[in-house]
Amino acid sequence: MNFTELTVQEYESFVQNPALESHYFQVKENIDTRESDGFDVVLLGVKDDNQQVIAASLFSKIPTMGSYVYYSNRGPVMDYDDLGLVDFYLKGLDQYLQKHNCLYVKLDPYWIYQIYDKDIKPFPDRTPNDALVTLFKSHGYTHHGFTTQYDSLSQVRWMGVLDLENQTPSSLKKKFDSQRKRNINKAIKYGIKVRFLSRDEFPIFLDLYRETEARAGFASKTDEYFYNFIDTYGDKVLVPLAYIDLDEYIEHIQGEINDKENRRDQIMQKDNKSDKQLKKIAEFDKQIAHDKKELLNASELRQTDGSILNLASGVFFANSYEVNYFSGGSSEKYNQYMGPYMMHWYMINYCLEHGYTRYNFYGLSGDFTEDSEDYGVYRFKRGFNVQIEELIGDFYKPIKKMKYRVFNTLNNIRQKIGK
The missing domain is CATH 3.40.630.30 (Gcn5-related N-acetyltransferase (GNAT))
Known part of the structure; x- marks a missing residue:
């Protein structure tokens, strides 16, 4: 296997596979969207020994403090049950980012942590995907947590989905x-x-x-x-x-x-x-x-x-x-x-x-109590007999560690001044 940049054609051919359940932010069309927002885009993946793509991700390069934040919105795309492949991807990604002026990297994969019925009872044949979270942490990533509220800096972590199979x-x-x-x-x-x-x-x-x-x-x-x-x-x-x-x-x-x-x-x-x-x-x-x-x-x-x-x-x-x-x-x-x-x-x-095969009503906060900010939204989606899918969440990893500490310090100062 080798970690490499991908062409648009290679990338699109791979993520179109329905079995991989990629997100709409990880389709080819989002390249133009991100570029029109002013960001460079890079497609990073893994090929097997037969040069077939087996993992891929669309990254936006966001200029920050003379470096770049590499953000893959709902990526990477791969068979995430294959922990060996995930491990290889994260190793290759780290080596790539070290060479390409990355300040820090953010990933929020479209990967399932747990699935529940409409009443938030876990599916009996599933267990929480803690192995993935542990694997990310072993590569130096910080997990943003198992959040149960909306966050303007994060994609939703909970979804209501109608299985049409x-x-x-x-x-x-x-x-x-x-x-x-x-x-x-x-x-x-x-x-x-x-x-x-x-x-x-x-x-x-x-x-x-x-x-x-x-x-x-x-x-x-x-x-x-x-x-x-x-x-x-x-x-x-x-x-x-x-x-x-x-x-x-x-x-x-x-x-x-x-x-x-x-x-x-x-x-x-x-x-x-x-x-x-x-x-x-x-x-x-x-x-x-x-x-x-x-x-x-x-x-x-x-x-x-x-x-x-x-x-x-x-x-x-x-x-x-x-x-x-x-x-x-x-x-x-x-x-x-x-x-x-x-x-x-x-x-x-x-x-x-x-x-x-899926109709995705999409976002929920994850707080299903009656006094939650979106309880009415949950009740609406619950009425369609959706299954509730919990994603694994956001992961951050500093690449330029000293510069990242300065970046965080400046951010904290700005937030205090703003308050």
Whole structure:
């Protein structure tokens, strides 16, 4: 085996293997994203004796104090059950960085530490992957810890994932909780549609995202940040929009009213009605009254807000084996139409139709108590019967140790001044 720089073609051919479960930040398209952010990129891997790539990682070189921070966002990519290969990679990486003016290196691999069910009970056939953490530490890496909160300097360490292997829409839906089933069925009843936005239409997503940002108070991302991905990831970034066409909905509900009135009237024309028929008339009257209220509300919205209402939108990344939910937003004014539920249900079906084996709802803090900052997010994802995946976390290693101590001291001073 030998540790070496890789060509883009060698790198892409390797990370596209679904069995390796690489992250969307470790695909070829992210080279352009990082370079457009102003950073150089280097592809570092291991080849076997037949010159076949068996490990790879995309590193950004971030200029810092006259040296570089080498950061592999969700790398490296390899069979991490092969501890001998991981060990060889870390040794080769250290030797490479010693020769290439590295201040320190940061790795946050897309590698599983433990898997739990939706109620945070560990899968019985799995044990925590402590061997990997121990191996990193043996190479001089510091582990950032088994964090249970969001950190602006780190990628999420916990995820909610829907396993699609050997599943159908009906088999998945059966395992959703009652609220998820009910709200998806409501969205279907309302006739909510989903379509993908083009780049020119991306401001529709941004409007919904900014509204949600203001409502929820989460840390925002700039327009340029999103457009950078849109422009570099091509068809690997998906932006669905859930919307309602009120003209179609009004026509549909008016048809429902007409049908129920006709059926009710047919029963009313009969002489000597039975108790069952009288109950059916009362049931129709109740349904018709409800539908007329819905019709009035929809008609008023049509007059004030137009025929098309944008309900929810999201940014998703697709790679060779999973679709990953990155960010999203929805309209609070139109929340009765259940746009976010329809968006996710549509994307789950999209995954099944296109052969993806995982639908990744992505980030969770790891604090699953009721007073946690994202308990509502956890409950939403839990309702889809996700499995909870805990990643092994962040690892740091100083290469220029004296300079790194100075760097940390200056950072601590800046933080104290900032406070």
